[in-house]
Amino acid sequence: MPEEEKHLDTLLTENRTFTPSEAFKARANVNDPNIYERAAADPEAYWAEEAKNITWFRPYNKILKWDPPHAEWFVGGKLNAAYNCVDRHREGSRKNKAALIWEGEPGDSQVLTYDMLGREVDKAAHMLSNLGVKKGDRVAVYLPMIPELPISLLACAKLGAIHTVVFGGFSSKSLQERIVDADAKLVITADAGWRGGKPLPLKANADEAVAGTSVEHVLVVDRVGEQAKAEKNPDRDVSWHELIAKQPSTPFPAEEMDTEDVLYLLYTSGTTGKPKGVTHTTGGYMVGVNNSMRTVFDLKDEDVFFCTADIGWVTGHTYIVYGPLSAGATTVMYEGAPNYPDRDRFWDIVEKYGVTTFYTAPTSIRTFMKWGPEYVEKHNLDSLRLLGTVGEPINPEAWMWFHKYIGKEKAPIVDTWWQTETGCAMIAPLPGITATKPGSATKPVPGISVDVVDHDGHSVEPGNGGSLVITKPWPSMLRTIWGDDERFRNTYFGDFPGIYLPGDGAHKDEDNYVWILGRMDDVINVSGHRIGTAEVESALVSHSSVAESAVIGRSHEVKGQAITAFVTLKEGVTSGDEIIKELKQVVVNQIGAIARPEELVLTNELPKTRSAKIMRRLLRDIAEGRDIGNTTTLADPSVVESLQAAFKR
Ligand code: WTA
Numbered sequence: 125m126p127e128e129e130k131h132l133d134t135l136l137t138e139n140r141t142f143t144p145s146e147a148f149k150a151r152a153n154v155n156d157p158n159i160y161e162r163a164a165a166d167p168e169a170y171w172a173e174e175a176k177n178i179t180w181f182r183p184y185n186k187i188l189k190w191d192p193p194h195a196e197w198f199v200g201g202k203l204n205a206a207y208n209c210v211d212r213h214r215e216g217s218r219k220n221k222a223a224l225i226w227e228g229e230p231g232d233s234q235v236l237t238y239d240m241l242g243r244e245v246d247k248a249a250h251m252l253s254n255l256g257v258k259k260g261d262r263v264a265v266y267l268p269m270i271p272e273l274p275i276s277l278l279a280c281a282k283l284g285a286i287h288t289v290v291f292g293g294f295s296s297k298s299l300q301e302r303i304v305d306a307d308a309k310l311v312i313t314a315d316a317g318w319r320g321g322k323p324l325p326l327k328a329n330a331d332e333a334v335a336g337t338s339v340e341h342v343l344v345v346d347r348v349g350e351q352a353k354a355e356k357n358p359d360r361d362v363s364w365h366e367l368i369a370k371q372p373s374t375p376f377p378a379e380e381m382d383t384e385d386v387l388y389l390l391y392t393s394g395t396t397g398k399p400k401g402v403t404h405t406t407g408g409y410m411v412g413v414n415n416s417m418r419t420v421f422d423l424k425d426e427d428v429f430f431c432t433a434d435i436g437w438v439t440g441h442t443y444i445v446y447g448p449l450s451a452g453a454t455t456v457m458y459e460g461a462p463n464y465p466d467r468d469r470f471w472d473i474v475e476k477y478g479v480t481t482f483y484t485a486p487t488s489i490r491t492f493m494k495w496g497p498e499y500v501e502k503h504n505l506d507s508l509r510l511l512g513t514v515g516e517p518i519n520p521e522a523w524m525w526f527h528k529y530i531g532k533e534k535a536p537i538v539d540t541w542w543q544t545e546t547g548c549a550m551i552a553p554l555p556g557i558t559a560t561k562p563g564s565a566t567k568p569v570p571g572i573s574v575d576v577v578d579h580d581g582h583s584v585e586p587g588n589g590g591s592l593v594i595t596k597p598w599p600s601m602l603r604t605i606w607g608d609d610e611r612f613r614n615t616y617f618g619d620f621p622g623i624y625l626p627g628d629g630a631h632k633d634e635d636n637y638v639w640i641l642g643r644m645d646d647v648i649n650v651s652g653h654r655i656g657t658a659e660v661e662s663a664l665v666s667h668s669s670v671a672e673s674a675v676i677g678r679s680h681e682v683k684g685q686a687i688t689a690f691v692t693l694k695e696g697v698t699s700g701d702e703i704i705k706e707l708k709q710v711v712v713n714q715i716g717a718i719a720r721p722e723e724l725v726l727t728n729e730l731p732k733t734r735s736a737k738i739m740r741r742l743l744r745d746i747a748e749g750r751d752i753g754n755t756t757t758l759a760d761p762s763v764v765e766s767l768q769a770a771f772k773r
Contacts, residue, residue, distance in 0.1 A: 152556020229460025268317020291436025412600025515652025547600025
């Protein structure tokens with residue numbers, strides 16, 4: 125059985141379908157199944173209708189200009205994302221409603237109403253402007269999950285600067301690569317953030333990262349204080365707290381942005397070593413994310429929305445910041461680890477703030493399962509009415525556990541498939557309409573057209589698998605890869621002209637439901653985070669003792685996939701635990717702790733074909749303990765046995 129089908133086999137162990145309850149359906153924002161057909165009949169008209177939920181300073185004159193692979197949405201329209209997320213709510217009945225509920229790991233917390241958030245964003249925009257940041261400049265944001273993070277993003281948006289958030293778990297080298305590629309002028313960071321009861325230092329990494337770059341200032345938030353001991357560089361560093369206190373309390377005028385002006389860059393891993401600067405623009409992104417809140421997440425004014433992602437990833441951008449705030453919701457953000465001080469922290473937060481909608485990753489659910497239901501049962505979760513998952517295929521077992529222990533068998537689950545590049549959920553149930561099947565993200569949302577195709581781009585019959593594609597442009601799609609339009613073209617539109625290729629394999633069932641099988645390229649999905657095998661390999665071979673390396677993703681009970689590295693050392697280098705430890709650390713230093721290989725296997729040789737191609741599929745079979753069939757295509761079949769033995773050790 126080919127690997128993909130085997131995977132599917134395990135996916136299909138739960139065959140039940142779950143239909144929305146009458147009670148949920150009756151109150152749902154969207155409960156007329158006709159919406160699918162209506163949107164499919166005229167997607168542009170559908171999106172134009174949705175665009176009415178965004179406030180435009182100047183109306184657009186054309187819905188879509190599609191010059192594949194380049195799309196422009198709401199052509200000629202002017203708007204401001206921060207105005208849409210904050211100011212327009214301040215002017216109306218939501219003025220004193222909680223916009224952001226923030227919970228710090230040590231137990232400190234803050235509630236900012238829309239009016240308060242607006243004042244903070246205005247002050248921060250004045251501050252950035254006084255530091256010389258102008259419309260179109262790039263600002264790198266390397267912050268822990270503290271209120272200054274969304275405030276920074278909104279302040280950039282308010283004045284028209286382009287933010288690029290770098291996840292705090294990335295190393296100084298990764299940060300530097302992104303700063304250089306984006307040519308950022310300013311870096312916003314903090315001394316450290318709290319994670320698992322310990323300070324996670326950021327400022328020291330930022331210092332290393334900015335050396336020799338175009339960065340003029342490093343704006344530093346004091347989060348941890350004494351225990352973090354960040355060095356200060358008087359020529360370059362400025363203190364957030366000192367500066368913000370000096371800003372005028374007058375509103376900062378929202379810059380009139382063109383619909384296609386860039387809102388943000390977010391770097392993501394690809395098949396080659398260099399991360400790609402996924403570029404999102406203003407109008408289409410805002411329409412897409414706002415629509416997603418109302419349709420997929422059935423958002424109501426009284427909802428309290430808790431997305432457990434980090435704002436360092438796209439899920440946090442869309443479903444902590446821009447989505448919920450544009451819709452005028454209350455968004456909850458938590459700084460730290462889910463098991464600090466104990467394993468019930470998320471449930472404590474749900475109970476404390478009356479969270480209604482809880483959005484997390486399958487890897488977290490598998491962790492909760494391992495910890496056991498007793499942590500959940502300590503809390504009253506009655507406020508929860510809708511659950512969501514994202515980041516990787518969810519195994520039916522985890523789906524059922526989520527349904528039973530968190531959703532109490534009444535809250536619908538929306539399994540949302542999407543990517544950094546797509547901006548918001550593309551394949552997901554509408555909770556008041558769509559029957560769900562555990563393990564399937566179900567169907568494309570209204571206004572989105574997807575298909576599963578074979579090598580020639582032909583639609584596969586129900587019951588078959590192939591490549592997932594998105595066949596029509598959509599508002600929140602990436603517009604390019606920053607500074608590399610050629611790569612944008614080749615990566616996403618190179619196979620089938622005008623058709624977007626996400627890089628995921630999928631299967632279509634009898635009901636035309638989509639089952640995502642995972643990446644088809646050399647990208648590993650570790651706990652829902654994308655890591656390119658090429659990035660890890662180049663980190664390893666940068667070490668003077670390494671001759672060659674091959675990195676693969678093997679299936680992992682909790683993480684979904686784990687990184688396994690096979691390394692051959694240069695002649696004369698002593699192998700042993702010492703070097704293994706050192707090499708793992710090289711990866712941590714070069715990329716970040718999220719890319720630390722789970723196993724690193726030293727081997728005299730890597731399995732290669734006679735034309736000297738490394739056989740990754742075979743390495744995956746070895747790492748997953750599968751039988752190795754025919755090895756006659758190998759240059760040296762004995763390599764397999766020695767690798768199997770090495771892996772067992
Ligand atoms: C995977 C995260 C199955 C997929 C929003 C995609 C999923 C990659 C799902 C994007 C899902 C995301 N079911 N697989 N519900 N959601 N993926 O850019 O392989 O960090 O291509 O965006 O995650 O990861 P990214």
